[in-house]
Amino acid sequence: MTATGIEISGLRHAIRGTEILAPATLTIPAGRITALIGPNGAGKSTLSRLIARIEPPPAGTVAVNGLDVATTRTGRLARELAFLGQHTTLASRLRVRELVAFGRWPHCHGRPGPEDHAAVARALDDFDLAPLAGRFLDTLSGGQAQRAHLAMAVAQQTPWLILDEPLNNLDLAHARALMAHLARLRDGGGSILVVLHDLNFAAAWADNVVAMKAGRVIAEGPPAAVLTEDRLSALYDTEIRVGSHGGRPLVLHHL
C-alpha cells in the first residue's frame, strides 16, 4: 500500500440542519505532521472524527492511503489509521497496561504474540507509563490517563495517526515529549494529523498547517505561510502578533 495521504472530497456534515462542516475538499499529505487549527466550533474535531469514521458515513468521500473509509472493512482501516478523540472517560475498569494492549487488537484480535507484547512495552516506556502500568485508570490523574490513551493509539502502529487535541491535560514536559515523539514517528515514515489549540506547538513542530473557521478550510500550507499576523487575526477575530524564533513563527497570542 502506497502512502498517498488522506484525500477528502466534498465532505460535509450537518446536525439537524445546522452546518458543522461545509463541503470540504482537501488533501492531507502523507509523511508529514499536519496541524489542524482554528477557533472553537470551527469543525476541527468533526473533520478528524469523520476521517476516523467515528461519526456515521457523511456526504462526500474520505480516502486514507487510497482506502475509502465508507466502504473499506473497519478491521482493515484499523491497521491503516489510529485515532484518539477527546472523550477519555471509560465505563470499564482497566489497568493501564490492559488499555495500551487494546491498541494491538487490530493486529492480534485479542491473542497477543511476542511482537504485540514488545509494542505495548515500548509504548508504555515512550509515555513514561512503566511505573503506572499496573494501576487502574480511574486512579490516575487526567494527564496520566491522557498519556495512557496516547500510548494505546501509538501502540496500534498504523501509518496514520489522528489525534484530537492530544495536549489536553498534559503538563509542559509531557506535551513537548509528545510532539517530539510525533516528530520521531514522522521521521520513521509515519503520517500525523493533529488538532492543536496551542498555535506555538503547531508553529514549532508541524510541517503543514490547516486553518479552519466556521466549518470551512480557509488556509493551508507550511507554518510560516499560514501562521501570519493577518491570517491569524482574521481566523480568531482578534489581533494577534507573530514574532519569530529559530526560523519559525512565534505566536504572541497571550500579549
Added chain:
Amino acid sequence: MRPRTALVIALLLALAVALWLFQGLGPGNTRFVLGLRAAKLAALALVAASVGMATVLFQTVAQNRILTPAIMGFDALYLLIQSLAVATLGTVGFAMLPAGAKFAAETLLMTAVAVALFGALLGRAAPDAIGRTILTGVVLGILFRSGATLVARMLDPNAHAVVQAASFADFGRPAAGTLGWAAAVALPAMALALALGPGFDLLALGRERAVPLGLPHRAMVLITLALVALLTAVSTALVGPVAFFGLIVAGLAHALAPGARHRVLLLTAAALAATLLIGGQWAFERLLGLRATLSVVIECAGGIFFLALLLKGRIR
C-alpha cells in the same frame, strides 16, 4: 480474577448442586426423586445463567453498571406479548398453543422488538446516547408494564388469572413444558456470547475507542441486544420476571473479577447466579419448608444493592 476466588465459587456451586440433588434422599424411589430434582435443577441453572449473562452483556452494551434488562423493560415486553396473546386468542386458545411454537414465536417477536428499539439508540455515535438510552429504556419499561396491565384489566377474570400466573417470579415451579425449548435457545446464545467474548471487551471501551480499533460497532451492538433479548425471554418464560437478581449477580461478578475479560465475567456471573438460585431455592424449599419465597428475598436484597450502587455514585 484470582484462582482462589474461582475455586471458591466452583466449590460453592458444587455444594449447592449436591445439596439440591442428594440432601434428604430417602431409601425408596431414588431414581424417581432424582429425576424430578434434576429436571428442576436444570431449569434453575438455565434461568440463573441466562439472567447473569444477559445482565453482564446489557451492562456492557449500555456502558452502565446499574442498568439491567429488567430495568429497561425487556421482561415487561415479554409479559406484554403474553397478555396480548391471551387477549387475542382467549384462555383456551392460549392454553392450546403448542408450548414449543408459542415459546419460539414469543422469543422471536421479543428479540425483533428489542433490537429495533434499543439498536436505534445504542448504535449511534452521539455522546449523550447513554443518558438517552437510560431514560428511553425506563420510559419504555413503564410503557410495556402499563400496556400489560391495561390488557390484563380488559380480560375476563379467568384469562386474567392465566396472565397473572405468568407475571410473578416463581422459582419453585419452573415451566416444565418449555424447558427443552428454552435450553435450545439459551445454550447456543450462551455459546455465541462466550465465542464473542473478546469483542465485548472492545465494545466495553465505547464507540469512540472501539471503532478505531476495528470493531464493527453497530453490528456488535445489535448482536448483543439480540443475545440479551433471547436470554431474557428464556428466563422470563421459565420462572417469570426477576427485576434485581441480575443486578446482584453482575455487580458481584464485576467486584470479584475487577477488570476481567468478558469470557471470565460471563462465566463468573453465570456460576454466581446458579449458586445463589440453587442454594437459595434449596434453603427455602427444604429448610424453611416453603414458608417464605426466594424471589421476594432476592428482590429485596437486590433492591438494597441497587440503592447502595446509587448512593456510592457508581452510575456511569
